[in-house]
Amino acid sequence: MFILPWLKGGNAETYVVNLARSIDPKEFEVLVWCKGDWGPVGDELGRMGVKVMDGPISPLRPDQMFRLWRYVRREHVDIIHSLSLRPTAGEAFMSKLMLRKYVSSRRSTRQWEGKNKVRMRDRVRDRFTDKIVTNSNMIARLAGRLENVPVNKLVTIYDGVPMDELSQWSSVQDGEELRKRLNIPEIGYVIVNVADMRHSKGQMYLLKAFHEARSKFLGETHLIICGEGEERDNLELFIKHNSLGSRVHIIGAEEKPAVMAAGDVFVVSSLGEGFSRSIIEAMALGMPIIATSVGGNPEVVMDGLNGIIVPPADSDKLSDAMLRVGNNIARRKDMGQKSLDRARSEFTLEKMAQAHEEMYSKLMGKD
The missing domain is CATH 3.40.50.2000 (Glycogen Phosphorylase B;)
Incomplete structure (x- = not known):
């Protein structure tokens, strides 16, 4: 299940749409949880047959976290993959409580710029994270240096295009x-x-x-x-x-x-x-x-x-x-x-999807 900040349109949303189109449906079912504003990407995912839930997820709101927990159990979610600019420690911790694998992405330098400095809660989140997917080796190096992420948690997968x-x-x-x-x-x-x-x-x-x-x-x-x-x-x-x-x-x-x-x-x-x-x-x-x-x-x-x-x-x-x-x-x-x-x-969609399939399969012990 992918967690997105909104569905208005952008690189992260395009990334999820392309994965939903290309990943092997016999092996993986794609679900999406939108934490913010609905938009045309949500409609597009719906037309593709992807189940989309929407609603905020705050670690300070037990009712919201319980709703997430209930949905994950009902849909038999195995892996939660967050594409938020700054994934929360609450998402990662809840995934571990539910005995689910947790993946997050780093797709730009914005999460480390200006006021977005690495804080203790970010390091706590990373401890509960199974894999961090980056879209370039440069971003992977920055994640390793700024967040002290171990190399074995980092995987670089380049975006593909249709x-x-x-x-x-x-x-x-x-x-x-x-x-x-x-x-x-x-x-x-x-x-x-x-x-x-x-x-x-x-x-x-x-x-x-x-x-x-x-x-x-x-x-x-x-x-x-x-x-x-x-x-x-x-x-x-x-x-x-x-x-x-x-x-x-x-x-x-x-x-x-x-x-x-x-x-x-x-x-x-x-x-x-x-x-x-x-x-x-x-x-x-x-x-x-x-x-x-x-x-x-x-x-x-x-x-x-x-x-x-x-x-x-x-x-x-x-x-x-x-x-x-x-x-x-x-x-x-x-x-x-x-x-x-x-x-x-x-840089094809097929190559991008294959790399994700291999990563998800390894997380589930299927390799």
Whole structure:
């Protein structure tokens, strides 16, 4: 049974939906408990036939913990897997009282940033945790160092992407229509960035890098930033002040499939990252990747093979990388093919599901 903080939509929810689709139904039944707001993901899980319960779980509320205990017993739950940003010690302790295996996930660095420092209750929770699943080796190392988690409790499982669904994104017609609407010529070079618009995503450095490289590109080059967020006004102000309006386009997240279809190169300019699912999606569409050396990015992008790794917050290095890829069509095509090959071999839903099945089976003593 997966415990989710809400069902509004996000990486954790996508992760559970993909697992529910891919895990072997003959061996595992997927259940979901939502602690917070209901949303479209809950409806999607329902259409898939997944049982979804909702209601808060607080260790300070015996009635809520009793409701959880009763549901776990009724549904014969064997493993509880929490995807909360900061799983509670109460969840872990209750799982042990019920003689169930308890798994939690670490999928970003946010649980250790700012006020979210590791406290004694976090270490207590980890003592009652059987496995901690991370989505990159970097996150695993941080969990080991910051939470003192033993190595034998940590397991890294990379996210997978639905290759069949992504192939529908690569509609030539959708990409051509978007290019036409944005006045991008058919042979123009298009750099794309798909991410929330906030400081941590580093899009201001991306704009500065593009501005610096603009006059050095051999052909007409455009940058599309796709997303929403509080940084949008600042980005648009920079575009206006530097007369980039004809070459830089900011559009909403709902147009992500068309943006991906229109792109030639995918750029991740993040200042911090756990694991970028968008990188894998771009690789699955055959795009070379330029990414900052944060989080799990260097584990996915093989520097010099299917893309280029650059330091974070370094617009000069980012500008140089965009020129190196953009001005060499043969290199761009070769990197794109290697991205596609790597996505198909390492980052499929089937591989992600198999890794979870093996972990769950070992926890239940079935290996």
